[in-house]
Amino acid sequence: MRAENLLQLQHRTQKCTLGCPVLDRCLAGGVPCASVTEFVGESGCGKTQLCLQLALSAQLPPSHGGLSASSIFIHTEFPFPFRRLRHLSRAFRASHPDLPCSDPCDRVFLRAVHSAHELLNLIPTIETFLLHSKSPWRPVRIIVIDSIAALFRSDFENTGSDLRRRSSLFFGISGGLRQLAKRFGIAVVVTNQVVDLIGDGDVSFGSLGNGLYSSGRRVCPALGLAWAHCVNSRLFLSKDEDEPPVKTRKMRVVFAPHLPHSSCEYVIKGEGVFGVEMMQHREEEINL
Amino acid sequence: MEVGMLPISASKRGKLLAAGYTTLDAIARASPTHLARGFPFQFQFSTLLSFSNWVCIYVQKFLFFSPTHYLTLTDIDVSESEATEILNLASKPSALERPNGSHTAVVGDLDNILGGGIKCKEVTEIGGVPGIGKTQIGIQLAVNVQIPQEYGGLGGKAIYIDTEGSFMVERVLQIAEACIEDMAEYSRHFHKDFQACDVKMHPNNILENIFYFRVCSYTEQIALINYLDKFITENKDVKILIVDSVTFHFRQDFDDMALRTRLLSEMALKLMKLAKKFRLAVVMFNQVTTKHIEGSFQLTLALGDSWSHSCTNRIILFWNGNERHAFIDKSPSLKSASAPYSVTTRGIRNSTSSCKRIKMM
DSSP: OOOEETTTSOSSOOEEOOSOHHHHHHTTTSEESSEEEEEEEOTTSSHHHHHHHHHHHTTSOGGGTOOSOEEEEEEOSSSOOHHHHHHHHHHHHHHOTTOSOSOGGGGEEEEEOOSHHHHHHHHHHHHHHHHHOOOTTOOEEEEEEETHHHHHHHHOOSSHHHHHHHHHHHHHHHHHHHHHHHHHTOEEEEEEOEEEOOSSOOGGGGGGTTTEEETTEEEEETTHHHHHTTOSEEEEEEEEOSSTTOOEEEEEEEEOTTOOSOEEEEEEETTEEEEEOOHHHHHHHHHO | OBGGGSSSOHHHHHHHHHTTOOBHHHHHHSOHHHHHHHOOSOOOHHHHHHSOHHHHHHHHHHHHHOGGGGGGGGGGTOOHHHHHHHHHHHHSHHHHHSTTOEEOOSSTHHHHHTTSSEETTSEEEEEOOTTSSHHHHHHHHHHHTTSOGGGTSOOOEEEEEESSSOOOHHHHHHHHHHHHHHHHHHHHHHOSTTHHHHHHOOHHHHHHTEEEEEOOSHHHHHHHHHHHHHHHHHSTTEEEEEEETSSGGGGSSOSOHHHHHHHHHHHHHHHHHHHHHTTOEEEEEEOEEEEEETTEEEEEESSHHHHTTSOSEEEEEEEETTEEEEEEEEOSSSOOOEEEEEEETTEEEEOOOHHHHHHHO
């Protein structure tokens, strides 16, 4: 084992664009490689949309903020939104006509996973695939797991031994993912659901995500404290419908080793997810 | 510097003055033989060590300049082995430089409750919830340990063991740049003559002096810590060893908890040995978990009760409303206290007033 010289490591961790300059600015360039990033949000706030878009924009060359790479998309919620991916990829091809790949969907490897153990056992398979695959669409630099919470929310009972088994699985999966991320410079993205927070909650959890509001409800990320240790960055997606026609969606950095707390509004359109400049809002916040 | 200003007992101060040593310069200029002859009190090794910073530096200075006077040390009631030890210490300038061996850890309030900073030769454990700033403190320490001695730092190098992959080079660069700016500011305010030193420090040098290890399993982690003895022998000026986090790999794949406890305590012993042998500060980060106590769940640091014996100092980071706080949970020399801090673009800083924080958000 040898010490790594920081000068020889890249000064800026390589990032993969989300396909929108405003969102990228909020994340200082996009989703970091060699690290595990989590998108948390209630259903319908755009987690899967962002993941699909990420899988496509990773194919962009580095000059456009991408990685020129394919992605592995592991889905646990059924069915997989094929139509939406087709739709997005058409829009993607239209806006980037100079890409070598004829169909961007070719570069997204899909895999369904039904249980947490299956996911754990899949990690060595992925490693073999990354090492020995003869696929023309190498390298793979993105792994998306959508969603991690679905795997854990049914199989386990709320007893001491089951919870221990569960958190040991968390660390096993996260350890495997981090190892892949480090070894191949992969950006790992997982999505997580939220649970409603009833009562006062535990204030000492602080920025774990308590005190986040979505649709006017106080929510916090699912899977608890142990899982929170298993991700490097956590991004919170929320939506609010104060006045029904106007939907505001917000992406917020809950914690990340390289980012300050910040937030950014976004909209979901036919062509994908786009950030909205929010100068006005920022001024309002300062006045508060 | 007047002898009268030394923080030593009044009787000793009186005797020093009576013997004609009114300034530290006078002590420094006197040869050990003279000192031994003229010294009115028994100059014991323990007293020597209990002296303040300055005396240590001066004692070190004259021991250093006249090692031929080695034998005369026996005249002043220092046993031969102690004398050898003093000489050994004296030949390593930084060892006695600060009697506590402490170094400017973080900034301001945190240093205050830590009694000056994270201590060398000790193992310090820092724990807290995700997002509280553990990694940020780690990076700040790795940068601060390199502050030259002229500025009150240690001027050493750092080893950073990363088990979680949260270490970001761009963040180190940011903190390093801020640190160099702060030093420039400091030298402008207090010393006109340290300009030359500014030129020497460059963010790239700071990056170069951090040895970064990425560890992907607990076997690797144990192997690395076994190897560190050799590594630090080759890189003598390492002054801090940061493990971020010690916990992560030990929370997976362990069915046999007894085995885990054994491995952990063996590792802790090795870390303590390293701290002692190479006079470096060891900082470990720990995660938190919930513990079921008397019907309610409480947050505690992970790895269990037996692990909590394996560190000398333990600091817990927690949220108090919107403010980050550090609390000294265990320490042999410090009283328990807590202090607020904040994580800014420039690194760990004193907590700002609340109105300013709202603006930042």
